Amino acid sequence: MSKVFEFVKTLLVENMQIDESKINMDANIIEDLGADSLDIMDIVNDIEKEFNVTIPQDQYENLRTVGDVVNFVEDKLGK
Amino acid sequence: MLNKGLNILVTGGVRGIGKAISLAFSKYESNIYIWDINDNGFDELKSTIESNGSKVFFNKVNIADFAQVEKAVNDILESNNIDIVINNAGITKDNLLMGMKEDEWDSVITVNLKGTFNVSKHIIRSMIKKRSGCIINIASVIGLMGNKGQANYAASKAGIIGFTKSLAKEVGSRNIRVNAIAPGFIETEMTLKLSEDVIKEYSKMIPLKRMGKADDVADLCVFLASDMAKYITGQVINCDGGMLM
Numbered sequence: 001m002s003k004v005f006e007f008v009k010t011l012l013v014e015n016m017q018i019d020e021s022k023i024n025m026d027a028n029i030i031e032d033l034g035a036d037s038l039d040i041m042d043i044v045n046d047i048e049k050e051f052n053v054t055i056p057q058d059q060y061e062n063l064r065t066v067g068d069v070v071n072f073v074e075d076k077l078g079k
Numbered sequence: 080m081l082n083k084g085l086n087i088l089v090t091g092g093v094r095g096i097g098k099a100i101s102l103a104f105s106k107y108e109s110n111i112y113i114w115d116i117n118d119n120g121f122d123e124l125k126s127t128i129e130s131n132g133s134k135v136f137f138n139k140v141n142i143a144d145f146a147q148v149e150k151a152v153n154d155i156l157e158s159n160n161i162d163i164v165i166n167n168a169g170i171t172k173d174n175l176l177m178g179m180k181e182d183e184w185d186s187v188i189t190v191n192l193k194g195t196f197n198v199s200k201h202i203i204r205s206m207i208k209k210r211s212g213c214i215i216n217i218a219s220v221i222g223l224m225g226n227k228g229q230a231n232y233a234a235s236k237a238g239i240i241g242f243t244k245s246l247a248k249e250v251g252s253r254n255i256r257v258n259a260i261a262p263g264f265i266e267t268e269m270t271l272k273l274s275e276d277v278i279k280e281y282s283k284m285i286p287l288k289r290m291g292k293a294d295d296v297a298d299l300c301v302f303l304a305s306d307m308a309k310y311i312t313g314q315v316i317n318c319d320g321g322m323l324m
Binding site: 015038042045 | 204207208249250252253
């Protein structure tokens, strides 16, 4: 799996104490993993810092699954 | 009452109510971070805090300055968490509205209200990560009842109350409590300049028939920061001898 996925997985496990086995590219961050808006903001902040990208707030609603987040960041990184 | 060894940030913590707050927390072997715009009186305060068994660190910070606050917060967070924040720093620039200059409005709103935002905003993330924290904002009964000549101050303190309740709702799920204290007529260097007649007039409006002491506010701060207040959040608690009911 990609570096971005691994980072997002670590965030979800460490910040939200989510069972690692539940985290895959199709997992819906709010519905399947139980995140709320504070978790999302927290995760986004960490991703922005780690990869030096900006994720505008109006994009948050498009980032529903772990895969959405990973793909968005990888696109920004030009991978 | 309070757990020992907590890290506590007090803005405006060298003089007046802030000094009493710093001293009150110093009785619990705390690490006290004091921010103020000048350090007049800090040396004396430092020795008292240390003789009470706590450590104290001073930083000259203007809370109205967003970037300066961000840096000062990060400087602390590099080595320590902040468990409790007392947003106490505030100023007055009284004038009747008709005579109030733009600067008198702006500076009071910026220091009192934006300053509370600046400090809370930069600290909240670390509290969210830690899943615990306590923020106490020093408002004023004037923010609840208004006062002639203090439209700017009243607006800033009313703003702090709205801010307190909103933040309490935002971060309650992360075990972070946010409350406000609304002091009434408290004896400080500022109020002691008033004439005896004025003080007598004010005291008539207070059921407990005396001005409050800075310690009265400080004791409430310690209570709100302690586990005894663990189910209290989003509240404004008046500390005013019953002046406003």
